[in-house]
Amino acid sequence: MPGPGPVVVTDDPGADAYAMPGLPGRIVISHGMLDALDAAGREILLSHERAHLRHHHYAFVSLAQLAAAANPLLRPLARAVTYTVERWADEHAARRSGNRRAVAETVARAAVAAKRSRARSRVPAAALGILGRRPGPGMVPRRVAALLAPPPQSPPLLLAAAAALLAATGVCALDAAYDLHRFLELAHVR
Structure with a gap:
């Protein structure tokens, strides 16, 4: 990855953003994604991706997908872990921004922009950095609905x-x- 900074911006016109694990971890964002979001949305996106790095979400997803590869009966668990780490990062961004509705709108805008750019591309883009797998359909509407609801209580x-x-x-x-x-x-x- 070029440059020493924690955020890497690629020249890709397609909309994509992900956390790349490592020491130090990096956040990769395409120009297409930056163009799709306003300044507040970009800050929410960065907060979301920082949460993935800070809480080592890649490890949870990798272990769940490894378990699912070893035992196909665990595939629903792997999907649930992927959804849960996304929700975890969403809640982190909502706490940081103080505006759950803005986070929900940013998640929706980013998903629409990514879907539009994938429709134009013949080669599917990688997501979740190391794994190269995109979350299944239906995850984004559930995430948006959860963000529009009151915050979860413990x-x-x-x-x-x-x-x-x-x-x-x-x-x-x-x-x-x-x-x-x-x-x-x-x-x-x-």
Whole structure:
């Protein structure tokens, strides 16, 4: 990638933007995408892509798609992970901008611009950087609808249940490790 900056702008007239993992990660945006968005939309897009880099979303998507490649029954899980990391980045951009409607409009504008440029191109463009796979149809309308709804809340009871489940899992793992250690000691003595 040319230049030392965290954002790389390509000369591609097609509309595309993605986070490229690495040390440091980079955000790649085409001129076509920049032309499709106003200044506020560009800042929202950058915030969205920064969230992908900051929270290592590529790792979640890569692991889910690797699992789906090993076991095709996990394909719905891989699609759900892809959708969830996009929503995570959308919510990050909404918190940063303070305007959920503007984020929803930017997501919609970017999707329309990308679809128009793909329709003109015979070669499909890569998305999600490393994986070269585009999210399935229907994801953008769901994301826009979620952004137009009130922000999601984290119910305290659900968080407490998840913490209790995590603690119980940890205790069970430690107990199993202790039992294995005792078993190996007994096997070694005889």
